[in-house]
Amino acid sequence: MDRRELGEFLRSRRERITPADVGLPAGARRRTPGLRREEAAQLAFISTEYYTRLEQARAPRPSREVLAGLARALRLSDAERDHLHHLAGAPPGPPSGPSREVRQSILDLLHRLPQAAALVMSATYEVIAWNDLAAALMEDFSALSRRDRNLVRRVFLGPHPQDRRLYGLSDSDAFARTAARHLRATAARYPDDPEVAELVHELLSGSREFAELWASHDVCAEPTLCKTLQHPLVGPITVDCDVLDITDRDQRVVIYTAAPGSPAEEALRLLSVVGTQRLDVPG
Structure with a gap:
């Protein structure tokens, strides 16, 4: 174990993360370039004293x-996670939780699809990458915290779950059933990941519908090949x-496309121009 290198590596990773990156308020009189030690410790589920001793070798x-x-709290890439384990003298094994690192080739793919709305979801239904048209069609994900970019949390615990219209989807109920089934399979793949366990506990505690779906133990879901979204500017879009x-x-790329020459294609073309700017739309 290289204590000095480990401490310096942890400090360098901590200082590159802003509070906004992990859904924390910046607050006043912040002198630390990035997270404070106590914030990193809280996110890693360890004591501040122990984290401080790690950084101080x-x-x-x-x-x-x-x-x-630590890898989860500091948002380490797969390569950085492996490096952390080597510095600690514990060669890395399989990841304990779902990966949030999107390959550069996949990011490039999203932006090479200007006529399609495309996004990447983690195994827990967190939107971790998207292109401009996906933001225009669904929501400006860059303006949301990481917590609010989780679609399964939004569909079951959103502001008005009884009037569920996730991004205007006409089949929000079907999406909810599919998400619950996929999440059960995810929990089985990552039984030791605290974020997965916390998400499941939150959903079980906050949604009777999710609890009933969870109790069914279903893990298979039929693919949805067509969706209709009710957009506030251009109206219904079938894609x-x-x-x-x-x-x-353990990620999924979701791609929404419209039939050539269809009204939906014209709507997507308009949204690609309008983007995510705020407009006064009649209610």
Whole structure:
């Protein structure tokens, strides 16, 4: 274990993250370039004293559970996670939780589809990448916290779950059933990940519907090949929905396209020009 290198690496990763990146308020009189030590410790589910000792090269070798918490809290890439484990003298094993790192080739793909709305979801239904047309069609994800970019949380615990219209989807109920089934399979793949466990607990506590779906133990869902979204500017848009699995990252690319020459194609073309700017739309 290289305590000095480990401490310096942790500090460098902590200082590159802003509070907004992890859904924390910036607050006044912030002198730290990035997260404070106590904030990093809280996100990693360890004590501030222990985290401080790690950065100061005074702590004993951290357990794999602690390393997993640090990797998650500091938003490490897969390569950085492996490096962290090597510095701690604990060669990395399989990731304990879903990956949030999107390959550059996939990011490039999203932006090479200007006539399609495309996004990437993690195994827990968190939107982790998107192109401009997806933001215009659904929501400006860049303006949301990481917590609010989780679609399964939004559909079951949104502001008005009884009047569920997730991004205007006509089949929000079907989406909810599919999401619950996928999340059960995700929880089985990552039984030791605290974020997955916390999400499931929150949904079970806050949604009777989710609890009933969870109790069914269903894990298979039929693919949805067509969706209709009710957009406040251009009205209903019926689009084809294709999902591409990225198996090595346990992620999915969702692509919405319109039939050539259809009203939906014209609507998407208009949204690609309008973007996410705020407009006065008649209610």
